[in-house]
Amino acid sequence: MSNPSLLILPGDGIGPEVMAEVVKIIDWYGAKRDMPFDVSEDLVGGAAYDAHGTPLHDDTMARAQEVDAVLLGAVGGPAYDNLDFSLKPERGLLRLRKEMDLFANLRPAQCFDALADFSSLKRDVVAGLDIMIVRELTSGVYFGEPRGIFEEGNERVGINTQRYTESEIDRVARAAFELARRRGNKVCSMEKANVMESGILWREVVQKVHDADYADVELTHMYADAGAMQLTRWPKQFDVIVTDNLFGDILSDLAAMLTGSLGMLPSASLGAPMANGRPKALYEPVHGSAPDIAGQGKANPIACILSFAMALRYSFDAGDEATRLEKAVEKVLADGLRTADLLGDEGVQPVSTSEMGDAVIAALDASL
Numbered sequence: 001m002s003n004p005s006l007l008i009l010p011g012d013g014i015g016p017e018v019m020a021e022v023v024k025i026i027d028w029y030g031a032k033r034d035m036p037f038d039v040s041e042d043l044v045g046g047a048a049y050d051a052h053g054t055p056l057h058d059d060t061m062a063r064a065q066e067v068d069a070v071l072l073g074a075v076g077g078p079a080y081d082n083l084d085f086s087l088k089p090e091r092g093l094l095r096l097r098k099e100m101d102l103f104a105n106l107r108p109a110q111c112f113d114a115l116a117d118f119s120s121l122k123r124d125v126v127a128g129l130d131i132m133i134v135r136e137l138t139s140g141v142y143f144g145e146p147r148g149i150f151e152e153g154n155e156r157v158g159i160n161t162q163r164y165t166e167s168e169i170d171r172v173a174r175a176a177f178e179l180a181r182r183r184g185n186k187v188c189s190m191e192k193a194n195v196m197e198s199g200i201l202w203r204e205v206v207q208k209v210h211d212a213d214y215a216d217v218e219l220t221h222m223y224a225d226a227g228a229m230q231l232t233r234w235p236k237q238f239d240v241i242v243t244d245n246l247f248g249d250i251l252s253d254l255a256a257m258l259t260g261s262l263g264m265l266p267s268a269s270l271g272a273p274m275a276n277g278r279p280k281a282l283y284e285p286v287h288g289s290a291p292d293i294a295g296q297g298k299a300n301p302i303a304c305i306l307s308f309a310m311a312l313r314y315s316f317d318a319g320d321e322a323t324r325l326e327k328a329v330e331k332v333l334a335d336g337l338r339t340a341d342l343l344g345d346e347g348v349q350p351v352s353t354s355e356m357g358d359a360v361i362a363a364l365d366a367s368l
């Protein structure tokens with residue numbers, strides 16, 4: 001049997017810097033755990049635009065459809081701010097998500113004990129936090145038609161459309177309920193059914209899926225604005241949160257800060273199972289290309305490393321190895337290693353991106 005295949009798309013800014021650390025870890029699994037991967041690498045975002053004049057080449061798109069999993073760093077940057085909308089780096093990522101039909105974006109926010117003092121919230125509020133945001137990723141206002149900037153009378157109007165079909169809501173709700181059964185068995189669905197028809201439908205469909213097939217899971221509904229408030233007030237009340245594309249984008253950045261830094265939050269974007277039973281999948285950190293620190297060796301690679309741990313769990317049936325990697329990260333943090341984004345006021349010297357990656361490798365070695 002051939003090795004599982006990975007397509008690596010480092011992208012822009014700190015994307016290549018954090019991905020270099022993940023490549024070390026992939027190599028470690030090949031050498032030390034007898035888990036070799038067939039790895040290929042390609043361009044996405046601004047890097048693809050620079051080389052090909054498009055943020056995602058058709059050949060790269062085709063390759064992404066064939067592999068067992070895609071790993072992506074980050075896209076975007078100020079150099080591309082003035083490009084035509086269709087050529088912007090972010091369009092490359094959105095095309096991957098849409099064409100691979102990666103409708104369920106899992107964004108876990110876990111607060112490692114060693115970092116409980118790094119959150120902007122009090123230790124009690126975040127210590128031991130373990131929540132999972134399931135963000136719908138292929139529809140909603142990100143993709144709804146009509147969209148565009150149009151002339152209207154003597155001025156312009158910018159239009160985006162929030163649109164959800166019942167089947168789109170149904171499938172992401174099922175993903176959330178399935179996850180909840182393997183965790184704390186609770187789902188909170190967030191929308192704005194008080195002001196949006198799409199929110200009314202969202203609430204109805206999630207409730208219907210629950211009553212028909214997941215009545216054993218505790219389901220609550222919350223308006224997304226109140227949800228943001230509750231996430232900062234007492235986040236441990238949540239287990240799984242299921243929400244739409246835009247609310248999920250915003251709430252997951254908020255949740256990132258509960259864990260200490262945006263540089264900590266991984267994600268898995270999953271679609272329907274392929275012929276081999278594995279879900280179509282793309283793994284990427286929640287953070288972006290961080291132009292303010294790019295090229296300085298300051299980026300925290302943990303979000304990207306933990307995204308590979310999610311790949312081990314969700315694409316390669318290697319939950320034990322995913323846990324090994326997560327424990328290695330936990331140990332490194334417990335030992336006091338900190339990239340610059342995690343520094344409090346205790347006068348600790350920060351480590352570089354590659355020093356953090358090397359420390360995780362050393363912790364993996366120690367786990368054998």
Ligand code: NAD
Nearest residue numbers: 074075076077262263286287288289290292293299300341
């Ligand atoms: P960002 O996530 O890139 O950065 C926000 C802040 O967090 C910055 O101060 C940055 O230095 C810090 N930060 C982010 N990741 C970090 C890490 N790993 N280690 C240490 N610090 C980290 O968001 P932004 O500044 O709003 O966006 C910059 C660019 O990235 C934009 O072009 C945006 O569209 C793009 N973006 C891409 C993705 C993605 O590729 N998935 C996600 C978000 C933003």
Ligand code: IPM
Nearest residue numbers: 075076090093094249286288
């Ligand atoms: C994310 C990012 C993306 C999004 C952008 C870069 C397209 O913010 O992955 O969270 O808005 O989905």
Ligand code: MN
Nearest residue numbers: 249250253286
């Ligand atoms: Mn985002």
